[in-house]
Amino acid sequence: MYRKRNIVPIARGGTTTSTETTAGPAAGPASGARPKRADARQNVAALVQAAKVVFTESGVDAPVRAIAERAGVGVGTLYRHFPLRSDLISAVFRHEIDECVAAAGELEASHPPGEALDLWTMRYTEFVATKRGLATALHSGDPAYEPLRDYFATHLAPTLDRLLRAATQSGEVHQHVEAADFLSAVANLCHGSGAERMVGLLLLGLRHDGAPGTTRA
Amino acid sequence: MYRKRNIVPIARGGTTTSTETTAGPAAGPASGARPKRADARQNVAALVQAAKVVFTESGVDAPVRAIAERAGVGVGTLYRHFPLRSDLISAVFRHEIDECVAAAGELEASHPPGEALDLWTMRYTEFVATKRGLATALHSGDPAYEPLRDYFATHLAPTLDRLLRAATQSGEVHQHVEAADFLSAVANLCHGSGAERMVGLLLLGLRHDGAPGTTRA
DNA sequence: CAGTAATCGGAACATCGTTCCGCTCACATG
DNA sequence: CATGTGAGCGGAACGATGTTCCGATTACTG
Numbered sequence: 209m210y211r212k213r214n215i216v217p218i219a220r221g222g223t224t225t226s227t228e229t230t231a232g233p234a235a236g237p238a239s240g241a242r243p244k245r246a247d248a249r250q251n252v253a254a255l256v257q258a259a260k261v262v263f264t265e266s267g268v269d270a271p272v273r274a275i276a277e278r279a280g281v282g283v284g285t286l287y288r289h290f291p292l293r294s295d296l297i298s299a300v301f302r303h304e305i306d307e308c309v310a311a312a313g314e315l316e317a318s319h320p321p322g323e324a325l326d327l328w329t330m331r332y333t334e335f336v337a338t339k340r341g342l343a344t345a346l347h348s349g350d351p352a353y354e355p356l357r358d359y360f361a362t363h364l365a366p367t368l369d370r371l372l373r374a375a376t377q378s379g380e381v382h383q384h385v386e387a388a389d390f391l392s393a394v395a396n397l398c399h400g401s402g403a404e405r406m407v408g409l410l411l412l413g414l415r416h417d418g419a420p421g422t423t424r425a
Numbered sequence: 426m427y428r429k430r431n432i433v434p435i436a437r438g439g440t441t442t443s444t445e446t447t448a449g450p451a452a453g454p455a456s457g458a459r460p461k462r463a464d465a466r467q468n469v470a471a472l473v474q475a476a477k478v479v480f481t482e483s484g485v486d487a488p489v490r491a492i493a494e495r496a497g498v499g500v501g502t503l504y505r506h507f508p509l510r511s512d513l514i515s516a517v518f519r520h521e522i523d524e525c526v527a528a529a530g531e532l533e534a535s536h537p538p539g540e541a542l543d544l545w546t547m548r549y550t551e552f553v554a555t556k557r558g559l560a561t562a563l564h565s566g567d568p569a570y571e572p573l574r575d576y577f578a579t580h581l582a583p584t585l586d587r588l589l590r591a592a593t594q595s596g597e598v599h600q601h602v603e604a605a606d607f608l609s610a611v612a613n614l615c616h617g618s619g620a621e622r623m624v625g626l627l628l629l630g631l632r633h634d635g636a637p638g639t640t641r642a
Numbered sequence: 643c644a645g646t647a648a649t650c651g652g653a654a655c656a657t658c659g660t661t662c663c664g665c666t667c668a669c670a671t672g
Numbered sequence: 673c674a675t676g677t678g679a680g681c682g683g684a685a686c687g688a689t690g691t692t693c694c695g696a697t698t699a700c701t702g
Binding site: 459462463464465488489490500501504508510569 | 688689690691692693694698699700701
């Protein structure tokens with residue numbers, strides 16, 4: 209059989225449902241091509257929703273089939289909309305990542321640079337820590353996650369870089385780090401126990417005004 | 426067919442070959458049971474040897490079959506001797522881990538506590554960094570790696586703990602950390618780029634004499 | 643030299659990612 | 673509203689991998 213058509217009609221064009229924001233391979237109405245079919249959009253939404261649940265329950269490594277089943281679609285459909293695993297992950301977390309970026313702006317405005325850096329890092333830590341498997345995926349080297357790495361590099365790295373520069377200029381931070389490296393380091397630390405403590409140490413390390421690898425002057 | 430018997434006889438009991446040290450599930454002659462059959466010991470040695478090569482080439486996640494094939498045995502044989510993946514990993518790296526532990530003693534004797542801590546950490550970093558997939562395996566949560574985690578906790582943690590205490594007592598380190606947490610943190614950092622730099626920051630963080638999460642007094 | 647049990651090999655089974663393709667039906671069109 | 677068409681769907685099928693099982697084999701004991 210194909211699929212029971214218990215599909216609730218969706219408003220065409222105009223008003224966008226909340227799910228539309230999270231859709232991955234957006235075929236924006238701007239691109240000349242014909243807009244996506246209604247049932248297709250419905251499925252994309254269902255997949256993202258299902259993935260969100262499954263990722264939370266079993267981590268981002270959860271079996272593809274589990275997601276498809278929960279969404280009530282076949283694996284073929286899943287792959288049609290999300291050829292790369294990271295496409296689905298991005299769709300699910302994009303919003304949260306964007307919020308993380310936005311948070312930086314607020315923190316910068318309401319706190320001194322050093323504090324803003326600390327607070328933002330903790331926020332980022334929380335985000336990553338609650339996404340089981342995210343850090344591992346990010347550093348797996350698997351090309352299936354490339355776009356996800358890109359998204360991190362493009363959005364999060366510049367944000368952190370700004371915070372780092374500010375804190376350095378204000379004299380609170382004395383050590384230099386590549387934003388991308390720091391980001392990946394923090395993500396990695398979220399694997400193990402005592403993650404927050406370790407991230408805290410890293411932040412403390414940034415404050416040290418001696419040369420690395422040597423005992424305090 | 427079974428196996429061509431091109432097996433070179435091995436001295437019984439007495440002199441132990443170098444491989445015997447690395448054998449995993451050692452059926453010590455002490456335990457009343459009958460000693461392992463000669464061909465079995467031979468296979469264990471071949472497996473460890475093969476695993477060493479394959480791990481280096483493809484990381485510790487390498488397919489089981491690749492190891493078995495390289496060792497010239499069936500997968501059944503591999504599983505017979507190393508029911509858990511970590512058993513094989515332990516067998517391969519036990520020696521290096523032990524050397525790492527031993528190195529601590531030397532460093533303690535020839536350097537001030539703080540320096541010894543730094544140097545030992547770097548040595549540990551090198552060890553983990555060159556074992557692709559080791560860190561990931563360690564923190565995968567997969568029960569197949571439990572014994573490996575144990576080995577780390579049992580051998581490496583006490584060593585680092587000693588170094589940490591000494592450096593704290595000498596006034597060089599001001600922050601407290603659980604040795605196990607630190608160990609796992611460093612291992613995790615070895616995933617990403619700029620690993621050494623990040624480990625360096627962690628070590629710098631230990632020196633900080635302010636409260637964590639706050640700007641320098 | 644024969645008997646026995648330890649050991650072996652690899653087929654068989656389960657899980658997972660990924661591809662492929664015939665079948666359907668949503669939508670534009672008349 | 674009827675109709676044609678291709679976007680889209682489902683799930684079988686394939687390949688890789690981990691793990692178990694058991695009949696065949698042979699190392700060792702007596």
